[in-house]
Amino acid sequence: MLSYVLRRLAIAIPTLLLVSILVFSLLKFLPGDPAIALAGEERDPAVIEFLRQKYSLDQPLYVQYGKWLGGIVQGDFGLSIRTRLPIGEMIAQKLPVTIQLSVMAMILATLIGIPAGIIAALKRGTAADYGVSIIGLAGLSVPSFWLGIMLILLFAVTLGWFPSGGYVAFFDSPVDNLRHTLLPSLVLGTAAAAIVMRHTRSAMLQVLKQDYVRTARAKGLKERIVVVRHVLRNSLVPVVTMSTLHLGELLSGAVLTEQVFGIPGFGKMIVDGVFSRDYAVVQAVVLCSAALFLLMNLLADIAYVILSPRLRG
């Protein structure tokens, strides 16, 4: 097991290094002098000179990259031009917000997606199956920011049950925190719920065809026991793996969801970075989200191995 994890890590690290090269070379897309571009709205020559020094922009590319990467390895992502705060600190502050949203979104997605998938599979070809499939398709096709706007319109503007945006830290007021995060996590979890539903449905259909299910039925087990003990348990392996893989994509959704609900999370950080031409922030967010994604993949692999002992070998 340990050697398996180490082997996966050995693959993930070169990938992350390549991502860093890619993110670094994004700077080369910028028109004109990168020091001036990095300074964004800031026109102060002292700031521009500071950036030139900081990123060694007068030196060859590989030196620039080496220094940049050296800083990042030590947690130094540079300074945000807009907030004048170290980017590493900003990430440490904002990432937990997004992680909370993502975890709540995944819980909602599981609570909705798995039962819906089970129903669709057990009632294959009936109205219930088609209904669930159509709702799932809609869930995959709806733009999250529009869904967010519609939920705000219904539950905040019209009914007044939830605030229309903003964020309260959990430790300041747990109740307010949940009131502020429930709608956003629902928005974030919608596409995930649709994906979980589809995987559950197709995995269940696969397992229902197996011989051991027929055997279980033939020996007179109650249908409920067959479904829960034999079908569901074996169907959940691919569902768990695929859902973990989807966690990385939640970051994409978080960008829009946090923008719509005005939540100061990791996703909104990239949007704010783009608007204030805070390119160092954009780079840091891309790099961090890739690192998170690779970590999720690793967790998915480990979950897969734990859940299906046959593969442990």
Add this chain to the structure above:
Amino acid sequence: MNTSNATLQLPGTSGTNKSVLSRCLRQPGVMIGGTIILLFVLVAVAAPLIAPYKPNTSDWMAIRQGPTVAHWFGTDDLGRDILTRIIYGTQASLLVGIVSVAIAIAIGVPLGMVAGYFGGIGDMVISRITDALLACPFLVLAIAFAAFLGASLENAMIAIGISAMPIFVRLTRGQVMTVKAEDYVDAARLLGVPHRKIMLTYILPNAMAPIIVQATITMATAVLAEASLAFLGLGQRPPSPSWGTMLDVARQFLTESPWMAIWPGVAIILLVMGFNLLGDGLNDALDPRRDD
């Protein structure tokens, strides 16, 4: 659908080209999704004929007016007809969907073919870069590219196209490696057929089915991504109509003029659903393992 039948022919599936086409057409997803997309294409092409107004003409007497007989979907903050702008917005959405997927295929498929066919160092380099790109969440990557390239419809297409490209590299590579192992490819090689010809006439057509399915599904992703980028101010520049930009503006007037927010979103869902349905349907029809 204008896909030539020959490109859809799969070894191992019984039947002729005609049966592949009829199998596609028997899938409800293909029919419904195809119809939805066809309707949107017609709307985009015929926009000047069917739109009741000009997209950028303001009626200063009808600022943010709810739905009326004159303006079925109401008007926006500048007194422009929302229905008209949704009709014209179809053009931007479809254009981005098609062009960005074309970019992704034009770069991704040749790279995947080279990697899968020749293997070796080239394969390693291409595959590792693909892994690195796939490690970045799709929209985050597209936002980063769009931000560094600058906001415009063209740059949104490039950003989305590059972000969608790695999936085609990986898919094509896998397909080519499978097809390469077939006997008829060995036979062609023994007969001295040049690599280029083997790749283009022996391998590519037989590796095509999943690429077509992926292209359709990626169009759905691309339409959503374009709307998202426009919503964030990284797509179509105002005043040109785009569904995402319309929603961005509508959000600012949500309490007073909620109708502004409804229809652009419905348009996005319908178009994206059309591509998803078509993709699912083609997937079921072209999957050689499925023989029911």
